[in-house]
Structure formats: structure tokens, C-alpha cells
Amino acid sequence: MEAGWKHQKTLSMPENKERHIVVIGAGTAGCTAAGQLAREGYRVSLIEKEGRPGGKLNSYYQLFPDRRKSEEVRDFLLAEIDSPLIILKPDTDVESIKKNDAKWLVTTTRGDLPPADAILLASGFDLFNAERKEEYGYGIYDDVITSLELEEKFRSGSILTSKGFPPGRVGLVHCVGSRDEKVGNFHCSKVCCVTAVKQAIEIKEMLPGTEVFCFYMDMRMFGPYYEELYREAQEKWAVNFIRGKVSEASENIEERLVIKVEDTLAGKPLKMQVDLLVLMIGMENAQSGLRVGEDLGLDVGMNGFFKVRDNHYGNNRSNLTGVFYAGTCTSAMNITDTISHARAAVVEIDTYLNTSGKELKS
Amino acid sequence: MKGFGFSSIKPRVIDYDRNNRTVSEYILEREPSFSLCIACGACAATCSAANFTEMSLRKLNIFLKRGENDEVRRIMNRCMLCGKCTLVCPRGVNTRNVIFITQQAFKKLDNYAV
Amino acid sequence: MKQEGKKRIWKEFQKEIPGDHFFFVRSCIRQSFFPGSEQFLIKLLREDLGKDIFEDPRHTTCTGIGYHGDVVPFDTIQAVVARHFALATEHGYKDILISCVTSFGIYEEIVETWKHFPETLEKTRENLYKATKREFEVPRTILHTSDAVYKFKDEIASRARYPLIDRLSGKPVRAVEHIGCHYSKMFPKYGVGGAEFPHTLVGMIESWGGEVIDYPERRHCCGFGFRQYLVQANRGYSMSNSLKKFESMEPYRPAFVLANCPGCTMFMDKWQYTIREQEGKTYGVNGHGIPVLTYEELAGLVMGYSPWDLGLQYHMVQSEPLLDRMGIPYDSKDKYLARDGSRMEAPKNLINA
Numbered sequence: 047m048e049a050g051w052k053h054q055k056t057l058s059m060p061e062n063k064e065r066h067i068v069v070i071g072a073g074t075a076g077c078t079a080a081g082q083l084a085r086e087g088y089r090v091s092l093i094e095k096e097g098r099p100g101g102k103l104n105s106y107y108q109l110f111p112d113r114r115k116s117e118e119v120r121d122f123l124l125a126e127i128d129s130p131l132i133i134l135k136p137d138t139d140v141e142s143i144k145k146n147d148a149k150w151l152v153t154t155t156r157g158d159l160p161p162a163d164a165i166l167l168a169s170g171f172d173l174f175n176a177e178r179k180e181e182y183g184y185g186i187y188d189d190v191i192t193s194l195e196l197e198e199k200f201r202s203g204s205i206l207t208s209k210g211f212p213p214g215r216v217g218l219v220h221c222v223g224s225r226d227e228k229v230g231n232f233h234c235s236k237v238c239c240v241t242a243v244k245q246a247i248e249i250k251e252m253l254p255g256t257e258v259f260c261f262y263m264d265m266r267m268f269g270p271y272y273e274e275l276y277r278e279a280q281e282k283w284a285v286n287f288i289r290g291k292v293s294e295a296s297e298n299i300e301e302r303l304v305i306k307v308e309d310t311l312a313g314k315p316l317k318m319q320v321d322l323l324v325l326m327i328g329m330e331n332a333q334s335g336l337r338v339g340e341d342l343g344l345d346v347g348m349n350g351f352f353k354v355r356d357n358h359y360g361n362n363r364s365n366l367t368g369v370f371y372a373g374t375c376t377s378a379m380n381i382t383d384t385i386s387h388a389r390a391a392v393v394e395i396d397t398y399l400n401t402s403g404k405e406l407k408s
Numbered sequence: 409m410k411g412f413g414f415s416s417i418k419p420r421v422i423d424y425d426r427n428n429r430t431v432s433e434y435i436l437e438r439e440p441s442f443s444l445c446i447a448c449g450a451c452a453a454t455c456s457a458a459n460f461t462e463m464s465l466r467k468l469n470i471f472l473k474r475g476e477n478d479e480v481r482r483i484m485n486r487c488m489l490c491g492k493c494t495l496v497c498p499r500g501v502n503t504r505n506v507i508f509i510t511q512q513a514f515k516k517l518d519n520y521a522v
Numbered sequence: 523m524k525q526e527g528k529k530r531i532w533k534e535f536q537k538e539i540p541g542d543h544f545f546f547v548r549s550c551i552r553q554s555f556f557p558g559s560e561q562f563l564i565k566l567l568r569e570d571l572g573k574d575i576f577e578d579p580r581h582t583t584c585t586g587i588g589y590h591g592d593v594v595p596f597d598t599i600q601a602v603v604a605r606h607f608a609l610a611t612e613h614g615y616k617d618i619l620i621s622c623v624t625s626f627g628i629y630e631e632i633v634e635t636w637k638h639f640p641e642t643l644e645k646t647r648e649n650l651y652k653a654t655k656r657e658f659e660v661p662r663t664i665l666h667t668s669d670a671v672y673k674f675k676d677e678i679a680s681r682a683r684y685p686l687i688d689r690l691s692g693k694p695v696r697a698v699e700h701i702g703c704h705y706s707k708m709f710p711k712y713g714v715g716g717a718e719f720p721h722t723l724v725g726m727i728e729s730w731g732g733e734v735i736d737y738p739e740r741r742h743c744c745g746f747g748f749r750q751y752l753v754q755a756n757r758g759y760s761m762s763n764s765l766k767k768f769e770s771m772e773p774y775r776p777a778f779v780l781a782n783c784p785g786c787t788m789f790m791d792k793w794q795y796t797i798r799e800q801e802g803k804t805y806g807v808n809g810h811g812i813p814v815l816t817y818e819e820l821a822g823l824v825m826g827y828s829p830w831d832l833g834l835q836y837h838m839v840q841s842e843p844l845l846d847r848m849g850i851p852y853d854s855k856d857k858y859l860a861r862d863g864s865r866m867e868a869p870k871n872l873i874n875a
Contacts (some may be wrong), residue, residue, distance in 0.1 A: 133810075146468065177527065186523060186528050188523065188524065199819065235676065265646070277444065280446075281440075281444055294738075294742065296737070296738040296741075297523060298773075299773040306520060309470070310790050311447045311466070311467075311470045312476065314420055314421065314422050316421065316424055317423060317424065318423075318425055364470055411800070412800065413754045413755065414754060414755050414756070414757040415800065416803070417759060417762040419766065420672075509857070
């Protein structure tokens with residue numbers, strides 16, 4: 047990390063030091079936004095419901111596309127919020143928010159905050175509850191795990207099945223809880239495909255003798271070097287890709303998982319035994335954020351995420367003047383785009399506050 | 409054994425654990441670019457033989473990888489080795505060589521002299 | 523396997539099952555092939571448990587065989603079912619107890635259609651009135667008889683003389699359960715436990731002391747389905763489905779199969795004979811067939827009724843190995859005795875006989 051990231055007072059307007067912004071959520075978006083706001087001289091209250099900042103980054107192992115360590119990005123976020131202008135409040139939930147003239151009065155579980163000139167909602171996402179896809183037997187069959195649980199296994203340094211052995215064969219199921227009318231999530235969670243490819247490579251690296259299968263509907267390799275990662279998975283790591291949905295998982299007498307999948311490209315059903323089944327669970331708008339949204343009266347879109355004022359040039363603005371969004375509470379995003387989105391939110395807040403709080407024309 | 413006017417049907421499920429994939433492994437050793445196929449179908453779309461026969465390299469590659477060799481044997485020899493598939497493959501698979509080696513593999517399995 | 527996960531799913535799919543005052547409608551196949559079962563159900567509910575179960579002799583088949591075989595159109599079957607509702611209304615019953623799983627599926631399908639398309643309900647009222655001058659109310663609950671036995675499983679357990687324990691080893695008897703497709707696959711919310719992990723038969727077996735086997739093809743259809751087997755040449759498809767299930771359950775050595783659908787029970791019982799003749803294979807412990815029971819037969823056995831009064835002698839696969847295992851006394855001489863004491867001819871080609 048370059049030394050220059052530390053807080054230089056670059057773009058600060060003198061008026062900013064009189065202004066107070068409340069950022070709800072100290073994950074990737076919240077910390078990035080808070081850091082940029084502090085750099086511009088604002089006072090920031092950063093509210094976080096968990097015991098520490100960093101959000102989901104605290105659970106990840108390596109990040110796509112270059113497989114750098116997640117700790118490096120988490121350290122970047124921690125450096126961002128290391129400023130005397132930012133007051134971090136961990137283990138704190140928002141109880142209610144009321145408007146008073148042009149100011150916002152936020153009551154938290156640890157007391158009232160000073161009046162805020164703007165609210166930035168960076169409450170992030172919840173992962174889909176895999177138990178809802180009953181046919182995969184999550185929570186019933188021992189060796190059906192989620193992609194998050196696999197990340198935790200990577201962090202622990204070993205991948206073992208419930209029987210204590212490394213798996214001979216691993217299956218990764220794409221689109222669990224996403225693009226699925228049956229669970230009410232029509233949307234694509236965007237990042238699960240590249241995560242599956244990354245995790246497939248990580249498994250092969252840790253366990254070279256293990257066979258790895260990805261069961262996909264489409265391969266959504268949307269970002270820079272993602273498609274190249276897919277190619278590397280096939281070329282260098284011999285990961286197998288089977289296009290088709292897994293219909294069910296069950297256990298056979300040897301307590302190995304048996305899965306049935308439609309091999310769409312062969313035009314036939316396929317069945318195989320696996321030792322570990324990883325469900326790539328999708329993103330949903332965080333329940334904690336939705337509660338804040340309900341209290342405030344924020345519009346929620348058909349997909350359950352917050353509705354932004356304009357899909358192209360206003361996706362940090364909400365339906366309420368003075369309330370802004372950053373990050374995955376608006377839609378599924380990867381970390382790079384979350385950081386960009388958070389910085390854009392700061393630009394919107396600047397513009398809003400430095401035009402005397404006048405209503406922004408969409 | 410009695411007959412009742414009907415018989416049981418063999419399941420058509422691809423039993424991945426029972427299938428034999430040595431032909432696929434043989435090809436992969438000799439033509440590593442075989443691993444890059446994403447079954448996009450560009451090869452089959454341009455194939456001269458596909459217009460009039462069941463030849464589809466897209467399908468053959470999938471069947472080989474699953475170990476469904478009987479289907480491959482049936483259709484393989486329709487290929488005329490024109491090489492158009494290799495010209496269009498977006499992943500750079502040496503498709504013509506894949507076909508050569510597959511034919512070689514089956515010949516070996518059948519014990520014919522090359 | 524984590525049982526707590528299964529329990530969470532069962533909690534999601536809990537069904538309101540009334541405890542009394544049932545209007546009972548019979549099953550075509552059960553009356554023909556498992557006469558003991560239906561008799562015992564009525565006896566169990568009426569005499570042993572003291573419930574009010576009412577049958578109107580004017581009720582007919584639901585015509586499900588015809589409907590699923592494409593012979594009876596949807597309008598007709600709606601009117602037939604509506605007539606049964608009219609009979610129930612006439613006698614003041616609001617809860618229908620249905621003996622056959624396909625019938626249950628049809629009743630649910632019709633009531634759901636009426637909910638979503640109210641014009642079909644109006645049309646049916648009109649049709650029924652024109653044909654029979656009857657009027658009806660849509661029932662409050664639609665129940666399958668396995669739901670009723672599920673509701674009373676604990677009462678049955680408290681009266682159990684022969685719980686599902688292996689006499690020799692003292693361990694629970696291990697069994698396979700099979701739920702009919704029309705019970706919970708059509709409307710998961712109307713089946714106890716939902717579609718993936720249905721609990722109706724699991725609950726019964728476990729309350730009565732047994733252990734349930736989960737095997738890979740548990741959810742697979744048995745292949746019954748009026749359309750499949752109406753034409754002789756298609757029966758290979760039906761049989762192959764049951765064959766697939768047997769192959770999958772074989773390594774687990776189940777002591778018996780429990781099914782809640784009359785068709786499934788019939789098929790899984792009779793196909794074992796066909797498979798023996800055509801494929802030369804038998805399943806079950808020691809190569810004897812696996813007895814396939816209805817839940818009433820199992821309840822009756824557990825409560826100590828004579829197996830021959832329950833009608834077990836009319837199955838293709840005889841249950842003697844299971845009876846021995848559970849320690850139930852029986853006399854093979856009494857098997858084919860008629861009511862007047864004369865001996866009937868024993869069926870040929872039975873398995874385990």
C-alpha cells in the first residue's frame with residue numbers, strides 16, 4: 047500500500063468540518079466511503095452491527111481475479127477509517143432515524159448520535175439461506191456446505207469432509223438462491239460464477255489429486271481477467287465444467303453424496319458420487335438494512351434490493367433527499383465495484399451538501 | 409423366464425462413476441488443448457459434415473469427456489478432416505488433431521493395425 | 523446425516539389435521555387389492571379410537587383412473603367430486619377423509635383450481651345442479667387417510683403390543699418408506715413435511731419403534747400412473763422405475779417397505795414377482811422379497827391384530843419373515859380360511875410363501 051493513502055486533506059471544503067455524516071455499515075462500501083469523507087474534512091459516525099469493521103471480507107481467503115489475499119484489502123479499509131474525523135461504533139445497531147428540518151436524528155442501541163447532514167446506507171448483503179433449497183439437503187447431509195464455509199476451510203488451511211478425510215471429488219453448484227423463481231430471487235448474484243472458478247482452482251491447488259466439478263447454468267465471467275481465470279481453470283488445473291442444474295443430492299450406503307444433474311450438453315441426465323458438495327449461495331439485501339429502510343421509508347425494488355433514483359447516473363441516490371446508498375444494498379457487486387460505488391456516493395454527498403442542500407434533479 | 413409383453417428399460421442416465429474415460433485421457437495427454445473446449449458449438453456450426461450427417465464435434469467432445477464412447481464411435485467417421493473447425497475455435501483447441509487422435513485411440517482399442 | 527435439519531424442514535410443512543368427524547371416501551384399488559386395509563382403517567378409527575367416521579353408500583369412484591388416463595374430461599371429474607362434497611354437506615361434514623393418494627391429489631387439484639379460477643367453481647355448481655339437483659359447500663379440510671393415522675400415531679404407539687423391534691437383536695426394525703407422488707409432490711404445502719422430506723410415514727415408523735432408511739432413490743416415483751400402464755407395452759417403463767428403486771434400496775437390507783399410496787403398494791409388491799420372472803432377481807434379506815405394507819396393515823400388526831385379518835395373505839410378497847422378526851405369532855394354516863371355515867385355494871407363485 048502506498049504511503050500516500052494516509053489522510054491528506056486534499057479536497058476539503060472549509061465548510062465540511064461543520065458537517066456530520068452518518069455511515070451505516072462498516073463493510074467494504076462503508077469504510078471506503080467513510081475514509082473518503084474524512085479525507086474531505088467531514089466528520090463521520092461509522093455504525094457497525096458486528097464487533098469489528100470489514101464486513102464479509104473478514105471471512106474470505108483470496109480474492110479474484112488475481113487471488114491476492116483478502117487481508118490486504120481489509121487492511122486498506124482499516125487504514126481508510128484510521129482518522130480522527132471518523133468515530134467507529136462497533137456492536138451498534140440503528141434503532142430509528144427521524145428527520146428534523148434538513149438534519150437527521152439517528153438513535154442507536156448505544157445512544158443518540160449528533161444530528162447528521164446526510165445518511166449513507168452501506169448495510170450490504172445477506173447470503174441466501176441454503177436450507178431453503180431443500181433438495182440439496184443443506185443442514186441434513188453432512189458434506190453439503192456453502193461457498194462461505196469453503197472459504198473458511200481455505201483459511202483454516204485444510205479441506206476435510208465430515209469424516210475427517212480430504213475429499214476425492216468435489217462438486218460446486220452455481221446459482222443456489224439466484225436466478226430462481228422458486229425461492230423468489232429472480233436476480234443474478236453476479237459474483238458466484240467467478241467465485242466458483244476461483245474456489246475450484248484453490249481446491250486443486252490444495253488437493254492436486256482431487257477431481258473438481260462445476261455445475262453451471264451459464265459462466266458469467268464479467269470482469270477483467272475473469273474469463274482468463276476460467277480458461278486457466280480448464281487448462282492448468284483440469285477443472286471439469288458440466289452445464290446443467292443439480293436436481294437433488296442424497297446419501298448412499300457408503301455415506302457419500304449422490305447427485306443427479308441434467309447434462310444439458312450431452313442431452314442426458316447424469317449421476318455421480320461426490321465427497322463434498324459446495325453450494326454457491328447468492329446475495330440478498332441485508333435484513334438489517336431493510337429494517338432501517340422500512341423505518342425511513344426507502345423504496346425497495348422488485349429484487350429486494352433498494353431502488354436507486356436512476357439506474358445509470360443516479361445509482362447512489364435514494365428516493366429520499368439526503369439519504370444515499372453505497373455498495374451491495376443496491377445490487378450484487380464485486381469488491382472493486384463496491385469500492386468505486388462508495389467513492390461515487392461521496393461525490394454525490396459533496397454535490398448535495400455544497401449546493402446548499404437543494405433537491406437534486408435526477 | 410416368462411415374458412409378459414414388455415421388458416425393463418435400461419436407464420439412459422450417464423453413470424459417471426461406472427463410465428470408462430481412458431479414451432478421453434489418451435486424447436488429453438497427446439493434445440492438451442482438448443481441455444479448453446467450452447462446447448460453444450462454433451466447430452459444429454461450421455462443420456461441412458454436419459449439414460448432412462450427425463457429426464458434431466461439440467457433442468463428441470462432451471461424450472468423450474463423460475466416457476460415453478459408443479456414441480462417439482458411431483459418428484466419428486463422418487468427419488472428412490477438412491479442418492474448418494480448427495479455423496473457428498475461439499478457445500484455440502486443435503480440433504482436427506483431437507479427431508485424429510480419437511480415431512487412433514479407437515483403432516488401438518479395436519486392435520486394428522494403423 | 524443431521525436429523526435436526528430434517529426436523530426444521532418438517533416444521534415448515536405442518537398441516538392442520540382435524541381430530542374427528544370425517545366423511546370417508548373409498549379407494550378403488552384398495553377395495554380390490556388390499557381389502558383388509560380399508561376395513562381396518564374404519565375399525566381403527568371407529569372402534570379403537572372412538573372417532574366419528576361416516577360413509578355414504580351413494581359415493582362413487584372419483585374417476586381418477588379415467589381422468590389420468592385421458593378418458594374422463596376435467597369438467598366431469600369436477601362434477602363427480604362436487605357430488606361427493608354435496609353428500610358430505612348433506613350430512614353436515616366439513617372434513618373429507620380420502621383413502622387413495624391419487625384421489626387426494628385430484629381433490630386438492632380441483633379445490634385449488636376453484637380457488638384460483640372461481641368461474642370453474644360456478645360452472646361446476648351449475649353442472650352438478652343440472653345433473654343431480656344437488657348443491658354443495660367446499661370442504662374445510664381435505665385429508666388423506668395416512669394423515670389421519672399420522673395424527674393418531676402416538677395413540678397407536680401407546681397401544682402397541684408388537685413395536686417395530688427386532689426380537690432377536692433388540693434393535694429397531696429398519697424400513698423404507700415411500701410416499702405417493704400425488705400426496706406431496708403436487709402441492710407440497712398439503713403434505714406433512716413437504717415434497718423433499720415428507721414426514722407422514724417417517725413419523726409413523728419412528729413412533730412405533732422402527733428406523734427409517736434414507737437411500738438415494740427415495741424420492742423417485744414407483745412408476746405407477748394410470749397412463750403408463752394402461753397399454754401393455756408401456757408397462758416396461760413402470761416396472762423399470764420400481765426396479766431402479768429396488769436396486770437402490772437393496773444394499774440397505776430393509777425389512778419392509780411402507781407406502782401410503784394404493785398404487786405404489788400394489789406395484790412395489792407385484793413387480794417383485796415380475797422382476798423375479800423376467801430378470802431373475804429377488805430383493806430383501808436372504809433373497810426373499812421385501813414385504814410391502816400399507817400403513818393400516820402396519821398399524822394393525824403393531825397393535826396385535828392377526829395378520830390374516832389384515833389381509834396380508836393377499837400380497838404377492840408374503841410377510842412371514844417380517845412377522846418372525848417382530849415376534850408376531852401366526853398360524854399359516856389359517857391363511858386362506860373363508861368366513862364359514864372352508865379353505866380357499868392359495869394363490870400360486872407367491873414370494874416367501
